[in-house]
Amino acid sequence: MQRFYHVFWLFIAVAYAPWVKADFSEQPLHHFFNSRLLKANEAKLNLNYIGSVEYGLSENLEVGTSVLLSIGSIPNFLLKHRMFILGPTETSFTSFTLIFPGQYIGGKRFTGSASAQGVVTSYDVNSELSLNVGPMHAYSLLNTKNQSAGFGDVRTQVELEVYAALVGLDYYLSSNWGVTAFVLIPFYANLNEIGDFGDANASLFPNLTSYEQDNLVLFVSMTRTWEQFNFEFGVVNFAKTTFPYLAAYWRI
Amino acid sequence: MPHFLSLSLVCLLSSCGASTIPAGPIRARVVTADAQGFYPNKVVEFKYLQDVRHVDGVIAVMRGQSVLNLDAPDSDQISGDPNKIFVKNGSQVHTDTFVDQHNVINAKNFDSLAMLSTYYAFEQIVDFWITNYDFTLQEIGKFNIYYDPQVQTKVDSATATITQRLNASYFPGLGDLFVWKTSRLEDIPFKMNPAVLGHEFGHKIFDIRFAHKSANFVYGQGASVNSLIQLKGINEGLADFMSWLFIQNVTLFTRSLDVEAFQDRIVPVAWTSASLLKDPSICVGSFYCKGSVLNSALHELSLAQNMSPLKVGTAMLQALPKFASDWQRYLSSDNFDYFYLLNRIANELAGNEKTLACTIFKKWFDDSINQAGLAKCL
Known part of the structure; x- marks a missing residue:
């Protein structure tokens, strides 16, 4: 806890340093759960x-990849595409795909893929507040093969599919402080497992009206921008557990 | 009208249903492992099957798409009431077949072939018990064969439906047989292996002669933990022995799944009851291991000079109702053991045959409890 306060006060000191001069109006908050794209030829190192x-190929298309996951032999790519702008609303397709060509995770060899995608509409309520809403979809299909005593190679295929509604906001406290918050509300989830010993199918959210916090993904963060450099800190709450979120990124 | 025409065209191409089953005895092509362990595709004549399309006949009817309720309390599981045991009690199956130029019915797909093969195997098994051991169709009763059943359970608010593979089983109380979905790990599918099906039907024979079809009898109140374990082993050992009586092959079941747990059930086993008690790790099958000692003893007795599988099988069947009375009397005892059954079997034999049985039983059951229990055998 003491370490947290050290970091927190250090952050406050840096955030209010007199040399700060930055502006969100030039580059609004940019993340997976809103419709904003990088400018053409703009790069973001996160x-x-x-x-x-991430890199803006054009005004309407950006691509990206996670370097750390790639180093871990999990090829992956980010894609964001502006679909259309209608008045104060902007709608984009956003996706992140992971490919498992044969990784060993927890002693098992995995092949398959996992992806999350959605169509997000950002609505500018005013110059300070944007609402982000849209359907999100996550899908993974993983095959495992491992040795089982007496049975040789035993194969299992696990398919997980989740549909969720995204409701969030980007709020600009000032020209260099922004708040991002969103909740993902799952409304359909299904698990399919096919194995040498048996198959299982589970509808994970059969009762759509019984939303409990355990089923939701909650995210809140604050971002401080200094022109090209941004620092973001926040928390993610998922499955009864809260994780800290920290990021530093440059937009060049 | 255009819809009707296109439907007619489809009917023309697909004959709109099963091909006509020829009159007379039903002959169909099935696959079944034979006593030598070969796995031929052969034309057989059915004796009891009446409805090929729905795999229904005199001895049994096949049911599909059933879902067992895994969350049913034990009292419901042993009730014998399908409404308490199943979420869905299944429905008619449908085979897809065609009749060839020799008037032989051929399956068009794996499931149809498997269903006909399973039914044929059970016909052979039922006929074996009727022909050799004086069972009647009435005593056995018409039973259900649940094909590829599922089980359902609830985890929090989610409902999981599970299709088990790699097994066949008998459900006490219901008196029905389950052939579970075929796994990639199986060589000869369990549902086409007469040794496996013979074993499961052995549980049914045990159920009829020992438990009088009451699951509550087997899992009776007041039974000690030890008694239940011993009875499970006896049930498994006798089922293996009854499978052997039928198929006369001690390794055929390993053709489906050649794993250590199955290898340990090939008789004669390399251990006795005493050596198993001293080092349980010499066998991986838990209570099956002691059951295999029983199977080994009965197997040896069957092959002994002047003895025969028929003689031993008959003695075993005659002993079962008497053993049931022992079970009722002594099920709460912590010393309940195999000697009650062995004494009953020996008593069904006379003279030299009884002496031989007692000698063999004492050789295999050489632990102190069974030795004491078998002291008066001779």
Whole structure:
């Protein structure tokens, strides 16, 4: 806890340093759960948990990848495409795909893929507040093969599919402080397992009205921007557990 | 009208249903492992099957798409009431077949072939017990064969439906047989292996002669933990022995799954009851291991000079109702053991045959409890 306060006060000191001069109006908050794209030829180097690099190929298309995951032999790519702008709303397709060509995780060899995608609409309520809403979809199909005593190679295929509604906001406290918050509300999830010993199918959220916090993904963060450099800190709450989120990124 | 025409065209191409089954005895092509362990595709004549399309006949009917309720309390599981045991009690199956130029019915797909093969195997097994051991169709009763059943359970608010593979089983109380979905790990599918099906039907024979079809009898109140374990081993050992009586092959079941747990059930086993008690790790099959000692003893007795599988099988069947009375009397005892059954079997034999049985039983059951229990055998 003491370490947290050290970091917190250091951050406050840096955030209010007199040399700060930055502006969100030039580059609004940019993340997976809103519709904003990088500008053409703009690059973003993100030092978060997965260390991603993103690049604006055009005004309407950006691509990216997580360098750290790639180093870990998990090829992956980010894609964001602006679909259309209608008045104060902007709608984009956003996706992140991971490919498992044969990784060993927990002693088992995995092949397959996992992806998350959605169509997010950002609505500018005013110059300070944007609402982000849209359907999100996550899908993974993983095959495992491991040795089982007496049975030789035993194969299992696990398919997980989740549909969720995204409701979030980006709020600009000032020209260099922004808040991002969102909740993912799953409304359909299904698990399919096919194995040599048996198959299983589980509808994970059969009762759509019984939303409990355990089923939701909650995220809140604050971002401080200094022109090209941004620092973000926040928390993610998922499955009864809260994780800290920290990221430092440059937009060049 | 255009819809009707296109439907007619489809009917023309697919004959709109099963091909006509020829009159007379039903002959079909099935696959079944034979006593030599070969796995031929052969034309057989059915004796009891009446409805090929729905795999229904005199001895049994096949049911598909059933779902067992895994969350049913034990009292419901042994009730014998399908409404308490199943979430869905299944429905008619449908085979897809065609009749060739020799008037032989051929399956068009694996499931149809498997269903006909399974039914044929059970016909052979039922006929074996009727022909050799004086069972009647009435005593056995018409039973259900649940094909590829599923089980359902709830985890929090989620409902999981599970299709088990790699097994066949008998459900006490219901008196029905389950052939589970075929796994990639199986060589000869369990549901086409007469040794496996013979074993499961052995549980049914045990159920009829020992438990009088009451699951509550087998899992009776007041039974000690030890008694239940011993009875499970006896049930498994006798089922293996009854499978051997039928198929006369001690290794055929390993053709489905050649794993250590199955290898340990090939008789004669390399251990006795005493050596198993001293070092349980010499066998991986838990209570099956002691059951295999029983199977080994009965197997040896069957092959002994002047003895025969028929003689031993008959003695075993005659002993079962008497053993049931022992079970009722002594099920709460911590010393309940195999000697009650062995004494009953020996008592069904006379003179030299009884002497031989007692000698063999004492050789295999050489632990102190069974030795004491078998002291008066001779």
